Amino acid sequence: MGVQWIEIKGKKILYVDYRGVTKTEDSLKILREAIEIERASAGGLLLLQNYEGTHANEEFVAEIKRLGAEVSDKLAKNAVVGLSGIKKIFLSAYVRFSGEKVLRSFNTEAEAHDWLVL
Structure with a gap:
C-alpha cells in the first residue's frame, strides 16, 4: 500500500496502491500523499491506481472528486x-x-x- 514511482518500458508511472485498504482514514492518507506529488508535478503524469480489495465510502469518493479536480490537468493518462x-x-x-x-x-x-506506455 502507498504511493511510489515505478518504471515500465523506460517511462515513470506514479503508482497509487490502495490494495486491501478498508479504513477510510488509510485511503485518505494515501490519496493525499498522491495528490501532493501530482500538485508538485510539471504535468504529463502517468498514473496507475489499484483498488483491489478496497471499500469506498461517500467520504472518500467526495474527497477524490474534490482533490482530483485540482490536479486533473497534470495527468496525461490515468489507469485504474x-x-x-x-x-x-x-x-x-x-x-x-x-x-x-x-x-x-x-x-x-x-x-x-x-496502455500507459503506448
Missing part, C-alpha cells in the same frame, strides 16, 4: 485497476458521459501498463 461490478459500471458511465479522455479502467496491472 481493481474495480468490479457496480463500481466499474459507474466509472465506465462517468468516462462515457463526461467525455473524460485520460481515464481508463483495466482488469489487470499488465493491461494498464501497456
Whole structure:
C-alpha cells in the first residue's frame, strides 16, 4: 500500500496502491500523499491506481472528486485497476458521459501498463 514511482518500458508511472485498504482514514492518507506529488508535478503524469480489495465510502469518493479536480490537468493518462461490478459500471458511465479522455479502467496491472506506455 502507498504511493511510489515505478518504471515500465523506460517511462515513470506514479503508482497509487490502495490494495486491501478498508479504513477510510488509510485511503485518505494515501490519496493525499498522491495528490501532493501530482500538485508538485510539471504535468504529463502517468498514473496507475489499484483498488483491489478496497471499500469506498461517500467520504472518500467526495474527497477524490474534490482533490482530483485540482490536479486533473497534470495527468496525461490515468489507469485504474481493481474495480468490479457496480463500481466499474459507474466509472465506465462517468468516462462515457463526461467525455473524460485520460481515464481508463483495466482488469489487470499488465493491461494498464501497456496502455500507459503506448
